[in-house]
Amino acid sequence: MTGRMKGKAVIVTGGALGIGFGIVHRFVQEGAGVLLVDLNEEAARAAAEKLAGPGRVEVYPADVGAEETGEKVVARCVEVFGGLDILVNNAGIFPQAPVLEMAPELLDQVYRVNLKGLILIAKAAALQMVAQGRGGRIINIASIDAFRPSMVGLAAYDASKGGVVMFTKSLALELAPHNITVNAVAPGAIYTEGVAEADVSMEEFAKRIPLRRVGKPGDIAGVVAFLASADADYITGETIVVDGGALLT
Numbered sequence: 001m002t003g004r005m006k007g008k009a010v011i012v013t014g015g016a017l018g019i020g021f022g023i024v025h026r027f028v029q030e031g032a033g034v035l036l037v038d039l040n041e042e043a044a045r046a047a048a049e050k051l052a053g054p055g056r057v058e059v060y061p062a063d064v065g066a067e068e069t070g071e072k073v074v075a076r077c078v079e080v081f082g083g084l085d086i087l088v089n090n091a092g093i094f095p096q097a098p099v100l101e102m103a104p105e106l107l108d109q110v111y112r113v114n115l116k117g118l119i120l121i122a123k124a125a126a127l128q129m130v131a132q133g134r135g136g137r138i139i140n141i142a143s144i145d146a147f148r149p150s151m152v153g154l155a156a157y158d159a160s161k162g163g164v165v166m167f168t169k170s171l172a173l174e175l176a177p178h179n180i181t182v183n184a185v186a187p188g189a190i191y192t193e194g195v196a197e198a199d200v201s202m203e204e205f206a207k208r209i210p211l212r213r214v215g216k217p218g219d220i221a222g223v224v225a226f227l228a229s230a231d232a233d234y235i236t237g238e239t240i241v242v243d244g245g246a247l248l249t
């Protein structure tokens with residue numbers, strides 16, 4: 001697959017760690033130019049140093065929840081890579097609190113990053129893609145929690161990811177006349193830095209997964225790369241579940 005994404009300009013949010021880094025790594029391997037957007041500048045620079053060609057990576061430190069981020073990252077991508085072909089909206093947060101103990105601030109924080117930020121970046125990307133007139137790809141990272149809660153404490157997160165799935169469909173309908181496809185990937189349990197910090201036991205999850213292992217960032221990156229490729233030309237508005245069969249149980 002090396003070279004499949006040669007000449008493509010890609011934005012990946014939350015690309016410093018975890019699933020996002022797996023996605024950046026995959027696109028760089030396939031020859032793309034990637035703008036790695038992340039709040040954590042130090043981790044982003046360390047991530048970029050780990051990557052070797054054939055593609056190229058440029059770090060852009062930014063908070064996806066800030067209203068101006070979409071326009072800024074798109075402008076930077078055009079400046080560095082000459083346009084924008086693919087947006088991967090991956091950055092997301094999963095702070096835990098049962099609804100009965102939830103502070104309103106947690107709701108604001110989750111929706112600001114997971115939904116409002118994702119929507120505004122998609123808007124800015126879509127405006128650029130429409131202006132370019134050569135189609136494009138928008139890929140949002142949802143979660144299997146959009147379809148079934150995995151545990152108590154993630155209600156705000158689960159609702160935000162349900163929103164991501166429905167926004168994906170609405171935007172797909174709106175952008176189809178421009179040959180811009182909009183799809184989502186819904187990961188199950190994937191072992192990442194963020195999950196390592198959270199109060200969840202991956203061993204417990206693994207026991208309940210039919211394929212008997214938790215996922216790795218590469219499991220998601222491969223499906224994102226497929227959705228970004230010509231093989232997925234005729235798919236739009238879809239959410240692909242990548243969970244080792246977890247939703248079957």
Ligand SMILES: NC(=O)c1ccc[n+]([C@@H]2O[C@H](COP(=O)([O-])OP(=O)(O)OC[C@H]3O[C@@H](n4cnc5c(N)ncnc54)[C@H](O)[C@@H]3O)[C@@H](O)[C@H]2O)c1
Nearest residue numbers: 014016017018019039040063064092143189190192193194
């Ligand atoms: N890991 C899982 O099991 C799992 C399951 C389902 C869905 N997801 C989703 O996948 C995505 C990535 O998850 P992960 O486990 O890799 O997370 P992670 O916490 O390991 O990494 C997230 C990255 O996003 C960055 N980030 C966080 N907030 C940001 C902001 N406001 N602006 C810019 N960057 C920001 C972080 O600095 C970090 O580099 C999230 O949307 C998450 O909801 C993860």
